[in-house]
Amino acid sequence: MMQISSDSVGNKHSLINVMHRFIAATNNMDETIMVPSLLRDMPLDEQQANNNNEPPCSNKQRDMYEHYLLLKSIKNDMEWGLLKREVSSGASFLEMAVKGDIHVDDNADLQHQFHYHLRGLFGVLSKLTMQADHLTNRYKREIGGGNFMR
Numbered sequence: 001m002m003q004i005s006s007d008s009v010g011n012k013h014s015l016i017n018v019m020h021r022f023i024a025a026t027n028n029m030d031e032t033i034m035v036p037s038l039l040r041d042m043p044l045d046e047q048q049a050n051n052n053n054e055p056p057c058s059n060k061q062r063d064m065y066e067h068y069l070l071l072k073s074i075k076n077d078m079e080w081g082l083l084k085r086e087v088s089s090g091a092s093f094l095e096m097a098v099k100g101d102i103h104v105d106d107n108a109d110l111q112h113q114f115h116y117h118l119r120g121l122f123g124v125l126s127k128l129t130m131q132a133d134h135l136t137n138r139y140k141r142e143i144g145g146g147n148f149m150r
Contacts, residue, residue, distance in 0.1 A: 018122055023075055025129045026071050026072060030072065042064040043062075044067050071131065
């Protein structure tokens with residue numbers, strides 16, 4: 001069994017720490033937002049909320065509720081692993097990788113690939129953590145402050 005050293009947990013640049021910050025931010029978001037359905041039809045972008053004439057972007061999350069669900073789903077996948085998706089083969093991505101069904105260039109530098117994906121994971125987790133914190137703070141301002149209007 002792999003032991004996690006206390007040095008890696010204490011390092012603010014460790015993957016474990018970034019994952020813990022994201023999970024803590026989404027847990028805080030989940031504990032703060034008692035009635036997620038109140039987030040429906042609330043634009044994610046505050047500028048869009050102030051300018052109702054602007055059409056919503058179709059390639060972004062349309063409202064805070066959808067974004068809330070996305071953040072919770074990612075957190076659950078991180079905590080519980082990727083569940084089997086309904087795909088034709090019935091195998092999850094992880095299972096296909098372990099079985100070798102996903103082919104990686106055998107001549108590729110595995111350390112380079114690892115660092116490339118690790119940097120990407122750090123970036124994505126950092127952005128998701130900021131988004132969970134932003135959604136929580138905006139909920140506190142809008143709903144908690146009594147500024148919510150339907």
